[in-house]
Amino acid sequence: MHLSATEENYLKVIYKIAEREKKSASTNTIAKYIGTAPASVTDMLKRLASKQLINYQKYRGVTLTTSGGKEATQLIRRHRLWEVFLATKLRFSWEAVHDIAEELEHIKSDELVNRLDAFLDYPKFDPHGDPIPNAQGKFTLRNQMALIDALPGNKVVLLGVREHETSFLEYLNGLNISLGTEFTVKAFNHFDKSMNILIDHNRETLLSEKVCQILLVKKI
Amino acid sequence: MHLSATEENYLKVIYKIAEREKKSASTNTIAKYIGTAPASVTDMLKRLASKQLINYQKYRGVTLTTSGGKEATQLIRRHRLWEVFLATKLRFSWEAVHDIAEELEHIKSDELVNRLDAFLDYPKFDPHGDPIPNAQGKFTLRNQMALIDALPGNKVVLLGVREHETSFLEYLNGLNISLGTEFTVKAFNHFDKSMNILIDHNRETLLSEKVCQILLVKKI
DNA sequence: CAAAAATTTTAGCCCAATCTAAAAATTAGT
DNA sequence: ACTAATTTTTAGATTGGGCTAAAATTTTTG
Ligand SMILES: [Mn+2]
Ligand SMILES: [Mn+2]
Ligand SMILES: [Mn+2]
Ligand SMILES: [Mn+2]
DSSP states (O other): OOOOHHHHHHHHHHHHHHHHHSSOBOHHHHHHHHTSOHHHHHHHHHHHHHTTSEEEOTTSOEEEOHHHHHHHHHHHHHHHHHHHIIIIISOOOTTTHHHHHHHHTTOOOHHHHHHHHHHTTOOSBOTTSOBOOOTTSOOOOOOOEEGGGOOTTOEEEEEEESOOOHHHHHHHHHTTOOTTOEEEEEEEETTTTEEEEEETTTEEEEEOHHHHHHEEEEEO | OOOOHHHHHHHHHHHHHHHHHSSOBOHHHHHHHHTSOHHHHHHHHHHHHHTTSEEEOTTSOEEEOHHHHHHHHHHHHHHHHHHHIIIIISOOOTTTHHHHHHHHTTOOOHHHHHHHHHHTTOOSBOTTSOBOOOTTOOOOOOOOEEGGGOOTTOEEEEEEESOOOHHHHHHHHHTTOOTTOEEEEEEEETTTTEEEEEETTTEEEEEOHHHHHHEEEEEO
16 A cells, blocks of 8 residues: 555544544544645545545544554654654754654655664654554553642652643753653642642742643652 | 755756766656656756756756756755665665665755764765765765776775666675775786676676776775 | 658646635534 | 534645647758
């Protein structure tokens, strides 16, 4: 199956919508993710359906078929491996890797991706803490929770971020927060659900509810 | 100037024809290199001319403008740097790197290519011995000659190959010939211009005129 | 130098991926 | 349960990059 970069992007978006929203992807939602007119999405859905990559019925939204899901997973694998390459080998910072990986992910060569995987030492997570599927499409699971769910007194370590916006990642950079940073929850403020957090045992700051919901941590 | 991958490929081909044939590129020659119908080439030449990337007059063949030449040189830089990455970091052999680099070369990010260059330690030559232009577009020159021009008794070292065909490179692999291999010219056979060559001081073989014209060497 | 051969361009078509505007179907509100 | 609002699809157009067949131009050759 040879897919164009555009077709691959649609599959990825449908995959992510199903993952995030836990339901079939609607035309409008896909259009917003991709940044095209809904009419263009309808066109593409027909093409993907004719290639058996999605289950499509007019007006009903779509889900990935088994083969569509495999293509999406492999695309995510390539994307995240390239992000690791850019971050660890070329020393790009985590807010810069995504855009370049968006292009690199479409290079088609199993040999390339598998050698890259080996070169990077079979990483299990990307620079944002997202899991990297292996060659068989299997994701590594791990225990993690949002910082907001930690209790006062808990010590936790940052494993990932749910939001990849450059401005958000730069905000974390400004606070010297990166994957591996340790937090101690000092207090939870009920009125606005913000938290007082001790970062790396040496500085205390206030993090908003929104931020605490984005940060994924595990207890230590 | 944002160029499509297709436009970039045309510029590269026009550049290579000018370099090899030492003259302006004709429609038919370009068509053969790219693998399209001559009518499609004419179409593209009009588009490239309207972007001031080539000098084009109907029926007269084309040359690159200064800006077209810069784009072509930067594309060659990206191609060759990726070839070095694939060969030295991912351990691809020299016959496998070209096809993958054909895709990677179109990833547009100056930051990416310059960091890649640094990561590879600013290589001056690619896995086939071709020079890599630096960020300013400057190629490294070096003294080299075709093996066919070496004289009996000469000791030389292999610096590059003029032909990148997989089957040819595999032929060299079979003879255990790679960049850096040393040759001693034992004899030149006038009747067919073949040469008797001692490879790496330990085995003698006959190389045809054609092969000797492809191998680029320098005296040691 | 004129006719034949080769090259190049034009004309008219196709496909993927996009758009806008209008029509159809679904969903929500009273 | 209608009607109104929203979502989705259809219709028709556009653009980049291709194609073939035919016309125009240049080059070669007798
Ligand atoms: Mn990403
Ligand atoms: Mn990521
Ligand atoms: Mn190459
Ligand atoms: Mn090369």
